[in-house]
Amino acid sequence: MSQKKTNQKTSLVKSRFQIPRGMKDILPEEMPYWQWVFEKAKNLLEYYGFSRVETPILEKADLFYKGTGKQSDLVKKEMYLLKTKESGEILALRPEGTLPIARVYCQYGLFNKPQPVKLYYFGPFFRHEKPQLGRYREFYQLGWEIIGENSPVLDAQIINIGYNFLEEIGFKNKEILIYLNSLGCEKCQNNYLTALKKYYRPKLKKVCSNCRERYQKNPLRMLDCKDEKCLKIKKEAPSPLDFLCSDCKNHFQMVLDYLDSLKIDYYLDKNLVRGLDYYTRTVFEFNIKNHDSKMAIGGGGRYDGLLKSISRIDKPALGMAFGVERVIEALKERKISIPKKEPEIFLIQIGQPAKKEALRLIEVLRKNNIEVRENLAKENVKNQLEIANRLGVKYCLILGQEEINEGMVIFKDMTSGIQENLPIEGIEEFLKRRLKINNQ
Ligand code: HAM
Numbered sequence: 001m002s003q004k005k006t007n008q009k010t011s012l013v014k015s016r017f018q019i020p021r022g023m024k025d026i027l028p029e030e031m032p033y034w035q036w037v038f039e040k041a042k043n044l045l046e047y048y049g050f051s052r053v054e055t056p057i058l059e060k061a062d063l064f065y066k067g068t069g070k071q072s073d074l075v076k077k078e079m080y081l082l083k084t085k086e087s088g089e090i091l092a093l094r095p096e097g098t099l100p101i102a103r104v105y106c107q108y109g110l111f112n113k114p115q116p117v118k119l120y121y122f123g124p125f126f127r128h129e130k131p132q133l134g135r136y137r138e139f140y141q142l143g144w145e146i147i148g149e150n151s152p153v154l155d156a157q158i159i160n161i162g163y164n165f166l167e168e169i170g171f172k173n174k175e176i177l178i179y180l181n182s183l184g185c186e187k188c189q190n191n192y193l194t195a196l197k198k199y200y201r202p203k204l205k206k207v208c209s210n211c212r213e214r215y216q217k218n219p220l221r222m223l224d225c226k227d228e229k230c231l232k233i234k235k236e237a238p239s240p241l242d243f244l245c246s247d248c249k250n251h252f253q254m255v256l257d258y259l260d261s262l263k264i265d266y267y268l269d270k271n272l273v274r275g276l277d278y279y280t281r282t283v284f285e286f287n288i289k290n291h292d293s294k295m296a297i298g299g300g301g302r303y304d305g306l307l308k309s310i311s312r313i314d315k316p317a318l319g320m321a322f323g324v325e326r327v328i329e330a331l332k333e334r335k336i337s338i339p340k341k342e343p344e345i346f347l348i349q350i351g352q353p354a355k356k357e358a359l360r361l362i363e364v365l366r367k368n369n370i371e372v373r374e375n376l377a378k379e380n381v382k383n384q385l386e387i388a389n390r391l392g393v394k395y396c397l398i399l400g401q402e403e404i405n406e407g408m409v410i411f412k413d414m415t416s417g418i419q420e421n422l423p424i425e426g427i428e429e430f431l432k433r434r435l436k437i438n439n440q
Pocket of ligand 1: 095096097098127129134135136137138139141143144145275276296298299300301318319320321322323324325326
């Protein structure tokens with residue numbers, strides 16, 4: 001017997017098909033977290049006037065090359081690419097959501113609508129990274145973007161929504177960490193890059209080989225390196241904040257003022273640059289206290305030059321995205337439990353005619369908004385009662401041959417054990433009173 005059990009277990013482990021590395025299945029036990037996060041986000045974002053948009057998983061690879069620059073790790077190393085059979089066109093599994101949203105804005109002429117346009121999305125993204133806890137090749141993002149206006153009040157609002165989202169799903173305000181910086185406009189960035197290269201030039205022997213390459217092709221990325229020795233050198237590097245023109249300085253000051261007026265705490269991180277190349281002015285990241293500091297759970301910023309780089313439309317924009325896996329991992333780390341919807345009624349049936357009546361009764365209950373669990377394939381009362389107990393339901397409805405003959409059903413209170421015989425006709429009204437379900 002025990003031999004048989006072991007063999008069964010091994011055959012499960014050695015199943016021929018396993019999920020590809022870095023991807024994941026979301027199993028039923030996990031799903032309540034996903035639904036909780038999505039429902040909270042949906043209500044919040046729609047309250048603030050955002051509309052949901054979903055774009056295809058595949059986009060033309062060029063969209064990402066043009067939009068993030070060919071030098072970012074994201075497009076150089078991490079994109080999943082495929083060639084279409086008929087035209088040989090190169091498509092990419094979308095590595096992020098901002099560029100597809102920018103494409104939608106341009107393609108469907110959303111610049112003709114009242115501005116700004118507020119859009120949100122929730123779906124899978126793909127990056128060919130080295131998998132580890134918190135870093136996957138397929139991961140979900142929940143993101144929101146505001147396109148068409150450059151007022152600093154929007155930068156504060158985007159951050160405020162991110163903060164409120166984390167509070168809504170259960171984090172305490174003291175646990176939420178926000179890191180903030182400004183990269184300035186293109187002009188500020190050019191001046192800054194000259195200073196940055198000057199700082200790193202004599203230190204090139206001390207940085208990692210990736211950073212030596214970045215120094216040549218994309219020096220800003222050196223500040224994003226997570227290598228221990230590079231992190232030390234980064235500490236003394238000049239900050240983009242010291243190279244802001246007066247417009248960018250004012251913009252950033254106003255973002256901070258608005259955040260102060262909302263009483264949102266933040267840390268200025270003078271060397272925060274983010275992993276994508278399209279950002280201008282405000283950039284920020286979210287994390288949770290004591291969560292892995294190298295893995296932000298969310299981030300975003302302004303990208304005022306991005307639309308111009310992929311179209312003829314020149315509009316300012318900004319946004320942010322949370323990594324859903326990282327948010328859920330942080331929820332679990334904090335042992336934040338999410339409310340579970342427990343079923344209250346279990347329907348037990350004994351015999352063929354009772355199964356028929358059970359099928360009919362389930363439909364009556366469904367139309368009356370009364371949730372009921374059952375296991376119609378089971379024959380034996382004891383088995384069914386065991387399942388009901390395992391589910392922790394408050395009440396059982398029991399249908400046997402005798403009840404069917406008399407047009408009755410047994411209503412059993414599982415806490416007190418008291419049973420009542422009730423007419424099956426109109427049982428839904430009785431249950432509604434018991435469960436206090438509103439008749440809407
Ligand atoms: P990002 O920082 O690259 O920004 O990604 C946003 C979030 O997605 C990260 O903070 C992280 O939680 C999650 N994430 C990224 N890569 C992975 C991975 N390999 N495994 C698990 N989670 C991951 C963007 O993608 C921008 N489009 C955000 C934005 C929106 N900026 C403006 N608007």
